[in-house]
Amino acid sequence: MAMRVWERMHAQLDAEKPSTQADTAQVGGRGVLLVPHRKAGAGEDILPPDYQRLMKIVRDAGGPVRGKDVGVELDLEVEVKGRLEPLRGKLSKLAGRGWLRKLPDARFQAAP
Template identity: 60%
Template structure:
C-alpha cells in the first residue's frame, strides 16, 4: 500500500515543477526574442559602420566638381590621421613651404619660395586664396596679421 503523505508530496512537487516549467518556457521565449533583436541590431550597426566608412573615405578623397565647364579639385577638411597626400600637388608644395619656414610666413614669402612673380599683386591673390582655403579646412593656421603657420 502507498503512503498517502508520499503521494501528496509527489502531487505537490509535480505541480511546482509544472509552474517552474511554465516560467522557464516564458523566460526562454524572452531570451530568444532578445537574441533575435540583438542579431538585428548587430546587422544594422555593421551596415551603418560600412556606410560611415564609405562616406568618410569619399570625403577624405579629393572630389572634383565642374565650375564653368572645368574640373575643379576640392580641398578636403583635415581629419585625424589624414595625410597631406590627399591634397593636390600644388597645395602640398604650399604646405611644404610653410612647414619649412619654421614660423609664421607671409603670402609674399610663400610666393617667392614657389617662384611666383611677387612684384605683381595679381599673381599673389590666387596664392592667398589657396593659403586661406588650407587654413579654413584645418591644414594651416592663419594668424591675425595675415601670416600663415602650420597646425600643431
Template identity: 55%
Template sequence: MNRLAEQARDDAGELAPISAKVAGRAVLLIPHRSDAGALPGDYRRILAIVREADGPVQVRTVGERLGLDASVRGKLEPLRAKMTKLADRGWLHKRGDGRFTARP
C-alpha cells in the first residue's frame, strides 16, 4: 500500500487535508498557517514536538522523539524537508543555525 493511502487511512475521521494531483499522483498540500487541524497527522506531531520544546530544536531531536534512527543522516532528511515546509508555510521558524522554533 502506498504512503498516501496509509496516511489517509490513519487520518480517517479527522479533518481531511486538502489534496491535489501533481504529475497524475495525489499529493497532500500543507496549508499556510491557520488551524493545526488542517495539517496531516505527521506534520501535527512534528509541530507538537517543536512547541513542547524549551527552546530551538534540531531535526535530530525531533527525529529521536518520533522514533527515527537519528544515527543515519538519510533517515532525517525527509523529516528536515517536512520541517522546512512547515517553516515555509509559517508554522515554524527556521533559524540561521538550522534549528527550528514554533511561531507564537
C-alpha cells in the first residue's frame, strides 16, 4: 500500500514540472489540477479559470489582501468555520508557484 502511494506521489511530482499550460494528473483515481510554475513571458491565461479569477481579485485590490477579503469577493460564507481553508490553499499554491507573494502577516499580493 505504501509503495503504491509513493509511486503515485513520485509520478505527480514528475508531472508538476514547469509548463506553459495547466495539466491534470491522476492521484488516487481522481483528476487533480496542476497549476504551472510562473515563467518569464507566461501570462495568467495559462492558469485554470478559477485561479485566473483569484489573480484578478488580488490584482484589482491594489495592495495586499487577506484570504477573507478574497472570500468576500467570491461570495463565500466567510464566517463559517473552515469555509476559507480551500481558498487559502489555492492562494498559497499560487504563491508557491510564483504567481503571488505571501507576506509574513498571511496576506497575499500579486508578484511583480
